Amino acid sequence: MLIVAGFIINLCLGTVYAWSVFRPALQAAPYGLKPAESVIPFSVFLLLFGVTFAFSGRMIGKVGPRRPALIGAILLGAGYLLCYAIALAPSSALWITIVAFGIVAGTGCGFAYNPPIAVVGRWFPDRRGLALGLTVMGFGLSALITAPLVTFLISTMNLANTFLILGVAFLVLMAALGLVLRFPPTEWTPPAPQKTAAPKPWATGAKDFTTNEMARTPTFYLAWIIYLVGAGAGLMVIGYAKIIATDITGLKGSLEWMAVLVVSVLAVANAVGRPFFGSLCDRIGPKKTLLIMQVIQLLCLVILFPNSQSAPMLYLTVILFAATFGAYLAVMPTLASYYFGAKNVGPNYGLFLSAYGVGGVVCPMLMAAILGSKPSYANYVLGFYATAALVVVAIVLSLIMKPPKIADKE
Numbered sequence: 001m002l003i004v005a006g007f008i009i010n011l012c013l014g015t016v017y018a019w020s021v022f023r024p025a026l027q028a029a030p031y032g033l034k035p036a037e038s039v040i041p042f043s044v045f046l047l048l049f050g051v052t053f054a055f056s057g058r059m060i061g062k063v064g065p066r067r068p069a070l071i072g073a074i075l076l077g078a079g080y081l082l083c084y085a086i087a088l089a090p091s092s093a094l095w096i097t098i099v100a101f102g103i104v105a106g107t108g109c110g111f112a113y114n115p116p117i118a119v120v121g122r123w124f125p126d127r128r129g130l131a132l133g134l135t136v137m138g139f140g141l142s143a144l145i146t147a148p149l150v151t152f153l154i155s156t157m158n159l160a161n162t163f164l165i166l167g168v169a170f171l172v173l174m175a176a177l178g179l180v181l182r183f184p185p186t187e188w189t190p191p192a193p194q195k196t197a198a199p200k201p202w203a204t205g206a207k208d209f210t211t212n213e214m215a216r217t218p219t220f221y222l223a224w225i226i227y228l229v230g231a232g233a234g235l236m237v238i239g240y241a242k243i244i245a246t247d248i249t250g251l252k253g254s255l256e257w258m259a260v261l262v263v264s265v266l267a268v269a270n271a272v273g274r275p276f277f278g279s280l281c282d283r284i285g286p287k288k289t290l291l292i293m294q295v296i297q298l299l300c301l302v303i304l305f306p307n308s309q310s311a312p313m314l315y316l317t318v319i320l321f322a323a324t325f326g327a328y329l330a331v332m333p334t335l336a337s338y339y340f341g342a343k344n345v346g347p348n349y350g351l352f353l354s355a356y357g358v359g360g361v362v363c364p365m366l367m368a369a370i371l372g373s374k375p376s377y378a379n380y381v382l383g384f385y386a387t388a389a390l391v392v393v394a395i396v397l398s399l400i401m402k403p404p405k406i407a408d409k410e
Contacts (some may be wrong), residue, residue, distance in 0.1 A: 002123060002129065004179075005180040006116025007138035009069070012170045013109050014142025017270070018047055020242040021147050021263060025159040026097065026175025030052030030090040035243070035375070036368045037094050039208050043238050043361045044102025045109065050357015052110030057118070057350025058211075065115035065346075069178030072112025079105025080163050087160035110175060113139070113353075118346030119181050121337050125288060131335075133278025133330035140270030140326040143238075147263040209404070210407065217404040219339060222397045224355045226290060227332050230393040232359025233297055233387050234270075234325025239364045241266050241318065244305075247375055249314045258311055265315055266322040273323030278330035286335035287401060293324040293331070294395045300324075301388035306381045328356075339403050 006345035023038040025031075056068040082100035086093040116135050122129035153162040214220050237244070245251045251257070281289040304317035336349045371385040 002116070002119055002133050002181065004118055005177045006135040010136050010138030011114055011142045011145070011175050012174050014115055014139035014267075015146045015150075015166065015170075016042065016049075016109065016145040017140070017143040017238050018106075018150055018263060019045075020239060021150050021154075021260065022159070023243070025154050026093060031086065031093040032090075034373065035371075036373070039239050039364055040094065040095040041102040043364050044098050044359025045106035045355065046235060046361060047357040048103055048106030049109045049291070050354045050360065053114050053349035053353040053357070054347070056111040056114040057347035059111075060115060060118050060346040061257075061344065065119050065181040067179055068111045069115040069181055070175055072106055072108045072110070072115075073171060073174035073178055074405055076112060076174065077106050077108070077167045079103075079108055080170060083163035083167070084160050087162075089156075095129030098133060099334060108378065110353075112178070114176065114346055114350055115181050116347060117333050120183050120257055121333065121342055121345045123352070125284060126216025130275055130279040130282060133275030134334050136329045136333075137271040137274045137326075140272075140274055140322075144271070146262045147260060147267065153272035159349075165172075166250070170234055170286060183268045208343035209348065210344055211347045211351055213334075214340045214344075214404075215351065219404040220351075222401040223335060223339075224352060226394045226397050227328060227352060227355035228359040228362070228400070229390045230293065230328045230359075231289075231325065231356040232361075232363030233366070233391060234321065234328065235356075235360040236363040236367050236383075236387060237318070237321055237325070238266065238270075240367060244373075244380070245314060247312060248305075248308055250309070250376060251311065262314065263317055266318050269319040269322035270326035273326035274330040276323070277327030278334055281331045281334045286331055286338065286342055287398060289327070289331050290335075290398045291395065293327050294391055294398060296320055296324045296380055298388055298391045298395070301384045301391065305384045340388060361388070 019039075019042040023033075023035075023042075026033045026038045027035060050093060059068045060074040079100050082104060083097055085096045085100065087098065117132060120131050120135045150162060150166075153165060157165070172402070181224050209217075243261050245262045246256070249259075251262075277289055277293065280292075300317050304313065304320070308314040308317050332343065332352055333349045336352050337345045340348050366386060367383040371379050
């Protein structure tokens with residue numbers, strides 16, 4: 001029940017991954033945003049998501065999961081509702097969406113995303129990777145549903161009314177599901193098969209690190225940078241998914257439906273990658289899992305994306321890249337739990353997720369700067385190579401990263 005509730009909450013939150021479908025409507029009349037401008041609300045959303053996630057984690061440690069979940073539901077719904085103001089002031093659409101979608105809804109996402117992770121992490125201590133992967137799978141799968149839904153709503157009811165409808169739906173649904181979340185009772189113990197599971201030599205989280213103790217370990221900072229690069233690269237592709245399909249692969253005009261389909265394919269791969277790599281992380285550990293993910297990302301950026309002029313190649317590349325991106329949202333909380341203990345995984349992972357927010361600004365804006373106002377194939381390739389250089393740095397950091405020692409805690 002708790003995994004299902006968390007999955008549906010994540011399904012609502014993950015609508016941000018369909019932002020590439022919102023962007024063409026914002027760039028059209030009467031709003032007239034430039035391509036580089038239309039990505040700003042998306043980046044601000046991700047930044048606020050990552051920053052406020054830490055505050056949500058601290059609140060969970062003090063008052064439990066329900067209050068931050070309700071705060072998140074209210075803010076996310078209010079953010080989408082406030083975006084309706086673009087109908088009243090089209091010339092101010094950029095600032096309205098930055099404040100309403102980026103700041104208000106992004107803050108709501110940060111508060112609502114943490115509670116299901118903290119709850120599920122405690123209920124499944126020996127299968128955290130798989131359980132967390134299934135929970136956050138809804139975030140990645142969201143665009144499969146919301147991308148065609150948003151496209152339909154915009155074409156039939158305009159962009160402003162689309163924001164209004166989504167705001168009401170998210171507010172009601174997420175508030176109801178937030179009341180379901182709860183931690184295990186104090187006297188609760190895992191079932192016997194979990195207690196007798198074989199020990200994991202790479203899991204040093206038998207000792208529970210506080211957030212301050214975790215922040216004093218080299219492991220945290222290395223993992224934080226790795227997360228920034230891996231998540232940022234994935235968020236860059238998500239923000240440009242439909243545009244890459246039209247500009248590089250040429251899916252325009254009568255083939256535009258195939259460009260929209262790219263967003264849905266990305267969503268499925270993003271979602272499936274989470275439980276798959278989360279389960280793999282349970283078996284071989286976070287470090288080896290991260291290296292596998294990073295090698296796949298590098299292959300996509302250096303070879304596959306620059307050669308995605310055909311639809312089959314584009315879909316293959318998006319599937320591989322999206323699966324590895326989604327994996328970070330399962331592997332990194334699992335890493336935090338196994339390395340630093342499950343007791344404080346809410347506030348601890350809250351600090352980790354700030355890397356996700358920073359990466360959501362750095363990589364999409366880096367690509368926007370390289371592409372300029374008139375994107376060309378050569379500029380796209382340069383953007384892919386620049387992102388690949390960051391991934392190479394992350395691979396080196398993964399190779400030297402080690403689990404924290406108990407002495408680090410002391």
